[in-house]
Amino acid sequence: MTLLDLHKFDPFSIGYDKMFDRLELFNTALSKAVPGYPPYNIKKTEKNFYVLELAVAGFSKENIDIELTDGSLTVSASAKTSDSKEEFLHKGIADRSFKRKFELADNVEIRNADLKDGMLKISLEYIVPDNKKPKKIEINTSLYPPVRNVTNDAYVKEFLTEADRG
Numbered sequence: 001m002t003l004l005d006l007h008k009f010d011p012f013s014i015g016y017d018k019m020f021d022r023l024e025l026f027n028t029a030l031s032k033a034v035p036g037y038p039p040y041n042i043k044k045t046e047k048n049f050y051v052l053e054l055a056v057a058g059f060s061k062e063n064i065d066i067e068l069t070d071g072s073l074t075v076s077a078s079a080k081t082s083d084s085k086e087e088f089l090h091k092g093i094a095d096r097s098f099k100r101k102f103e104l105a106d107n108v109e110i111r112n113a114d115l116k117d118g119m120l121k122i123s124l125e126y127i128v129p130d131n132k133k134p135k136k137i138e139i140n141t142s143l144y145p146p147v148r149n150v151t152n153d154a155y156v157k158e159f160l161t162e163a164d165r166g
Contacts, residue, residue, distance in 0.1 A: 018106070022071070022103055025103065026103060037096070037098055038054050038055050038056055038098055038100070039054075039055045040052065040053060040054045040055070040100065041053040048125055048126040048127070048128065049123070049124070049125050049126075050108075050123075050124040050125075050126070051121050051122070051123055051124070052073075052102065052121070052122040052124060053119055053120070053121050053122075054075060054100065054119070054120040054122075055118060055119060056077060056115070056118060056119070056120045057093070057118030058080075058093065058095050058118070059077045059115075059118075060115075061115050063077050063078055063079075063080065064076070064077045064115065064120060065077065066110075066113055066122065068104070068110060071103060071104050071105075071106060072101055072102070072103055072104070073101070073102040073103075073104050073110070073122070074099065074100070074101050074102075075098075075099075075100045075102075075120070075122070076097070076098060076099040076100070077097060077098055078097050079095050079096050079097045080095065104124070105126065107126055107127045107128070107129060108124050108125070108126050108127070109124070109125050109127055110122060110123070110124055111123040111124065111125050
């Protein structure tokens with residue numbers, strides 16, 4: 001079952017193919033059972049800055065792997081294998097392996113990752129491309145744009161023969 005049909009937007013969009021593909025992947029992921037472990041937060045700290053927080057109590061930085069591949073951020077960890085013969089009357093603290101994937105926009109970059117007090121914090125920044133930044137457009141006062149004299153153009157002069165010049 002598809003929650004969203006993006007193909008109806010095809011006649012009205014140019015250059016959004018990659019974004020539509022990502023939305024389709026996201027849609028597919030939502031329709032599947034998404035695991036709840038480990039719990040996470042996504043916080044917006046400033047205008048273009050975000051922090052992804054994952055509760056990874058019991059894991060050391062040697063057990064955690066963070067990888068970015070083609071816009072997909074994967075955080076995974078392998079559980080420690082214990083050879084101890086401890087007997088638990090109740091085991092409520094999870095010590096299982098996990099793998100979480102997050103889709104990042106094309107202009108989102110990872111700044112750093114910190115692990116402190118069982119919280120993994122990954123700092124992200126949205127980089128606004130130059131063509132998306134606001135720019136001032138100068139308004140001309142004349143009715144017509146200035147006419148360019150082609151015969152004075154250095155490029156044209158280079159290709160004119162002497163017979164053409166004179």
